[in-house]
Amino acid sequence: MxxxxxxxxxxxxxxxxxxxxxxxxxxxxxxxxxxxxxxxxxxxxxxxxxxxxxxxxxxxxxxxxxxxxxxxxxxxxxxxxxxxxxxxxxxxxxxxxxxxxxxxxxxxxxxxxxxxxxxxxxxxxxxEVILPAVRRAVSVTRNNRIGVIGTQATVTSGAYQDLFAASPNVEVVAQACPQFVPFIERGITSGRQLLGLAETYLEPLKDAGVDTVVLGCTHYPLLTGVIQLVMGEDVTLVSSAxxxxxxxxxxxxxxxxxxxxxxxxxxxxxxxxxxxxxxxxxxxxxxxxxxxxxxxxxxxxxx
Incomplete structure (x- = not known):
């Protein structure tokens, strides 16, 4: 209940x-x-x-x-x-x-x-919101390296990885960002602390050279500015909305x-x-x- x-x-x-x-x-x-x-x-x-x-x-x-x-x-x-x-x-x-x-x-x-x-x-x-984002990411990636950021539950479930398996040439790097949602639910979508957190979370995606990042949580489009700043303007952000x-x-x-x-x-x-x-x-x-x-x-x- x-x-x-x-x-x-x-x-x-x-x-x-x-x-x-x-x-x-x-x-x-x-x-x-x-x-x-x-x-x-x-x-x-x-x-x-x-x-x-x-x-x-x-x-x-x-x-x-x-x-x-x-x-x-x-x-x-x-x-x-x-x-x-x-x-x-x-x-x-x-x-x-x-x-x-x-x-x-x-x-x-x-x-x-x-x-x-x-x-x-x-x-x-x-x-639901997962399949539409996967389809969009596959269609826009240029180097077939796609990052997925989401909650711990989403990343652990393997839901995105399972759908991306239909495109065997795509390499997927998934990263849980558990502290993003609490920030957003408090109305915080910018600031030095959030930027530092984003830099830590997104480092594995940058190291992997992804050119597309799926915002695998419907909260995350509210952090587009911070995420784009960290990843760089040449990286495409995909929102499922x-x-x-x-x-x-x-x-x-x-x-x-x-x-x-x-x-x-x-x-x-x-x-x-x-x-x-x-x-x-x-x-x-x-x-x-x-x-x-x-x-x-x-x-x-x-x-």
Whole structure:
């Protein structure tokens, strides 16, 4: 059981080819179709998944969204996979119960721990963030040396390494960066201490001569400036957020679930947190911009 005070923010806003078969499997066809007007459910351990939510909101302007950040249990990356699976299942169950037409697992640790179970458990499409990033990295690398940075849980799971195995010419260097998420969850995305930490974490990738780095945690795009500074401008950073939004669009379209924008009507954007609602609201406003219009607490418990 996950217990916590929530908050609701309602806002209004005016080799890649070798992976193609995996992409088709990733779309999780609907067996009991909900309405196209139903919301898209997105969840993460905290605020990192807001990078994915923002891309979905920008690219799919007709979609309503329910986002849950499990900040009471953040970070997921230092927890056993079984615990992450339990937490993710509780949140996804609630999103399905609330009528969501799709689940977006906007957390690499949860994707690694929970994805297979989710696709067997739910009759709606389930989209994750790992495969889109892998496909993008394979398509942009020039020297076939790719770095992956993520939480300890994601790196230990081997989820990225398994998918990159479909491209045998690619050399992968994976590095856990466990202290990045706590910094971000405190709203710290720059500074001397963070820069020093990044230099330590990224040294093995620089030594390996990677030309592409996958930001294997949805929090990490918020550290793009620091990571790019350390790695150098000639290294391409791959974020799963935009690629995941494209996969969401494709899945909704193929399942006849895409909500078209209605002139004069703004979709509802609902953001909830299992932790401190004021802190979550502050970070959400910072990362999503001025479109966040208000916050209200909800006395809800996630089962």
């Amino acid at each position: 996950i217990c916590g005070v929530g908050c609701r923010i309602q806002s209004h806003r005016a080799g890649a080819a070798a992976l193609d078969s995996d992409v088709m499997n990733d779309l999780s066809p609907v067996t009991a179709a909900p309405a196209a007007t139903a919301p898209v459910g997105i969840f993460d351990s905290g605020v990192g998944g807001l990078t994915v939510a923002r891309s979905i909101i920008d690219q799919l302007p007709g979609e309503s969204v329910i986002y849950i950040g499990d900040t009471a249990n953040s970070p997921y990356g230092d927890k056993p996979l079984a615990t992450v699976r339990q937490l993710a299942t509780a949140i996804a169950d609630q999103l399905v119960e609330r009528g969501c037409k799709m689940i977006v697992v906007a957390c690499n640790s949860a994707s690694a721990a929970f994805l297979r179970d989710a696709r067997e458990r739910y009759p709606i499409p389930v989209v 935009e690629e995941t939004a494209k996969m969401v669009y494709r899945s909704l379209s193929e399942n006849d679930l895409l909500a078209e924008p209605v002139p004069g009507t703004a979709p509802e954007l609902t953001f909830e947190s299992t932790g401190d609602p004021a802190r979550f609201a502050s970070l959400a406003s910072r990362f999503l911009g001025p479109s966040v219009a208000g916050v209200s607490k909800i006395p809800e418990m996630l089962r």
